[in-house]
Every structure is written in C-alpha cells, then in structure tokens.
Amino acid sequence: MPTTAETLPETAAPTRFRPEVPRPRRTPMGLxxxxxxxxxxxxxxxxxxxxxxxxxxxxxxxxxxxVVSEPSLIRHFLVENAGAYRKDDLQRRVLAPGLGEGLLTAEGDDWRLQRRTLAPLFSARTVRGFEAAMNAAGARLARRLVRRAGSQIDVGQEMARVTLDVLERTIFTHGPQNDPDALARAITRFLESVGPVDPLDVFGVPAFVPRLGRIRARPALRYFAEVVDGLIEHRRAVMARGEAPEDLLTLLLAAQDPETGQGLDDLTVKANIVTFIAAGHETTANALTWALYCLSQDEAALARLEAEVDAAADPEGNFAAERLPYAKAVIEEALRLFPPAAIISRQALKEDRLGRVKVPRGSLVMVSPYVLHRHRGLWDDPDAFVPERFLGEARAAIPRFAYLPFGAGPRVCIGQSFSLQEAVIVLAHMVRAVRLALPAAHPPVTPVQRVTVRPGQGLRMEAVRRAAAA
Ligand code: HEM
Structure with missing residues (x-):
C-alpha cells in the first residue's frame, strides 16, 4: 500500500513548518x-x-x-535519450508568439547554434561579474523596505520589481538615455499582457485564430520591441567607440558561434533579450516570495539566516554569494517546495520505453518538479520546510534527478547559477535590513500555477526594521 498525504505526518517531525498545498486527489476528474x-x-x-x-x-x-518521477527514468528521458524528444506543441504555441525563436523556444540546429553561442554569457566567471549589479539592486530594495517599515508590503510586487531591476542592470546597464524608466515600463506592460494559458492553445487551434490575450498583448509587444531596438542601436554605436559596459547586451551583440565564428542576427538577439527577461523575472521573484513566506513561519531558520547574513556583510553592506551557504539552502528548499517551473514536458519524436512502459511516438511525457519534489518515495517529510536538506552531506545524498527546479540535460536552464546568485544576494539584503511578518488576518497562502507557481491570493507582509540595518 503506498503512503498517502494523510498517513505521512505520523513519521514526520512535528515542529517543522508545512505550508498548505492542494490535497492530492484520490479519484480522477471528469473532462x-x-x-x-x-x-x-x-x-x-x-x-x-x-x-x-x-x-x-x-x-x-x-x-x-x-508522468515520470523515478530518477533513473528521468535521466533516460531528459539526458540519455533526449534526442528522441522535442518541446511539445502546447509549449511552443504558448511561448513562441511572445518570445520569438529565442533559446527557450528554438529547436534542432537553430537551438544548438544558439546554445553554443550563448553559453559564455552565463559562465561561472561572467555570472560572478554580475555580483555588483545584484548587490546594487538588493540594496535599493532594502532601502525601500526600510522606508516602508510599519506598513503592509505586497511581497510579490516587490520581488518582481527587484528581479526586473537585476535584469535591467545586467542586460542593459542603463535604460534609454532620455527616459531611464521607459524600459521598466515596457517590460512590465509586456509581462502583464502575457496572461494564463489560452484554452485555444490546449486544443491545438491553429495560431492564425486570434486569442484574446494575444490581441491585448500586441501594443505592449510593439512598444517593447521599439524600446529594445533603440537600445541595440545605441549600444552598437557605443561598442564601435570601444566604450561598452560588460553586460549581457554587449556580450549578446559580440557573441560568436565557437565553431563557425558567426554572430547572432538582430532578430535572434532581440528574441533572447525577451527570453531572458520572461524566463528570469517571475521565476526568481517567486522563489524569493516563497522563501520569505516560509522564513516568516520558521523562527529557527530565520534566526540562523540572520546570523549568517550579519556576519557575511562587508563594510559597505554588500555580499559575496559564496559566503551565504544557509541563504542558498533556504532558496533551494523554497525551489523544492514551490518550483516556479512546475512542468517540464516533451513530445516523443519516436517510440521510446520508460522502464516497462511504452511511450508511443507523438505522445507527451512530463516531469513535474512540483510532484517530484514532494514524492513520498524520494523525500523524507516531503511537505516540510527544511533548508538543512541542502547543506553538507544531506545535500550530497540527494539524487541528481530527484531535484529538478532548473530541469536537466541539454535544455537545462542556462540561467541557473545567475538566478541562484541573484536570489541569495537579494535575500541577504532583505534579511539584514528588515524582518517580514505575515499579518494575523492574512488569507491562507496556497500555491497556484499560473505560468509560474505563486501564492494564489498574493502575499502581504509587514516589515520591521532590524537593528543590524542601522
Ligand atoms: C528560479 C529561477 C529559474 C527557474 C526555476 C528556471 C527554470 C527553468 C527550467 C525548468 C528550464 C528548462 C525547461 C525545459 O527543459 O523544458 C529553464 C530553461 C531556461 N531558462 Fe530558466 N529558470 C530560472 C531562471 C532563469 C534566468 C534568470 C534566466 C536568464 C537570465 C533563465 C533562462 C532560461 C533559458 C534561456 C532557458 C532555455 C534553455 C534551453 O532551452 O537551452 N532562467 N529554466
């Protein structure tokens, strides 16, 4: 008899915080x-x-x-036999109209070329070079939270603002010269207009049938494209003078395929700017939101994190991510409980076999990080918030294919170390500056999957200034 959600707490430590989540169903639903x-x-x-x-x-x-949740079968599916699958039509129908043929949506040779060319933009060295920009965005957020101490803060909104700030600083260094806020406005409008999944996409209605959400998105897409065009043109001129900042835009415009020496055309540069923003904005913002929520319910974890952060701050109040192992464990645990990308799906290009089960050609195969990370057969007390799972020997004992917030195999998230570094640094700035508490009258905080996984009724918290912030 398999263990169920109801029987699990008997074996679990009673003191850990277990966030509320939808209860798994016992019986299937009708259509x-x-x-x-x-x-x-x-x-x-x-x-x-x-x-x-x-x-x-x-x-x-x-x-x-x-739906596969067994680590060795997942390794077969995402790595060893990755060539037998491609991203499914549903994902492409939902993502391609907004993102174009950037790295997330490209397939085949086009994807291979882009991946090779873009890999150096996210190398360990390049990402470390972004620590200053991430600290600047984190410090700005901390100042904002300190100013608003005593009032209620919309956490999701603040986290979206800070991750956008990091992307702006790391992609563009500055916005357009004559209107520094234009870029933030363009991005926000673009992201707001890409709504939830359209049922027409689920049923495979051809792309030429207009979707309401997409019609609404058109002006925002146009405005965004114009702002980005202006930035690219300006940057090319600055690069020609040899004065360009070392950010992702400069790296994108200078990137060359290591095999052919060829650069990316403007359309691909633009598609990838949009892709980095769309893929790196809400995902990291939600990871931070869930981390703050869990910390507000676990005094011991918060105290341990505060002690680490206070000791790690340099004289200017900045942080090096490598000095914050507990902050990283908190983020990794938040990503386990609430993986922002809740589904990784593919379509079989040919027949395959997962263990004894046949996968027919054309059918869908999925890994749900949300299910995998709470699987009763893989994790101890899977619904509890326990950052210590990600420290030392416990971390080393986690099977590689049991924990997949960033996917795995050739299409693994290219921004993984970027976003972990960013989340850790931003979290440290917040924790050093304020304590965030859930108001007594807050509605239940439960996850909803709407593109990414976020609190269904939002998350509002009250900030109290910490002595360390002074
Ligand atoms: C917590 C934050 C993030 C999470 C949870 C996340 C998750 C993922 C996952 C699961 C995939 C694989 C999808 C698949 O195999 O179908 C992916 C791919 C990707 N991610 Fe992320 N991501 C995050 C942050 C970022 C950031 C910050 C960037 C860029 C700045 C980024 C850019 C991309 C791109 C371009 C791909 C496509 C890679 C390819 O297909 O070659 N992501 N991400």
Missing amino acids: FEFLRAARANPLTTWMEDHFTLPLVAGEGVLGRVT
Missing part, C-alpha cells in the same frame, strides 16, 4: 471538471498516485500522457 481545474490551478489536478508511483501513464485531454 469538464478537469478543464476547469487545469485553467484555474493545474496543481489541483494531481492525484495521490502521482506522489507515490514512479510513473503514471494514461489517456487524457492532451492524448496519451506519461
């Missing part, structure tokens, strides 16, 4: 119930079997779907 639930919150559609069995395959609205 219309499923469609409604999938649109409102896909996290409510998972069944107990998904959290207990290594693999669940069945026929559904999307045809045959195989």
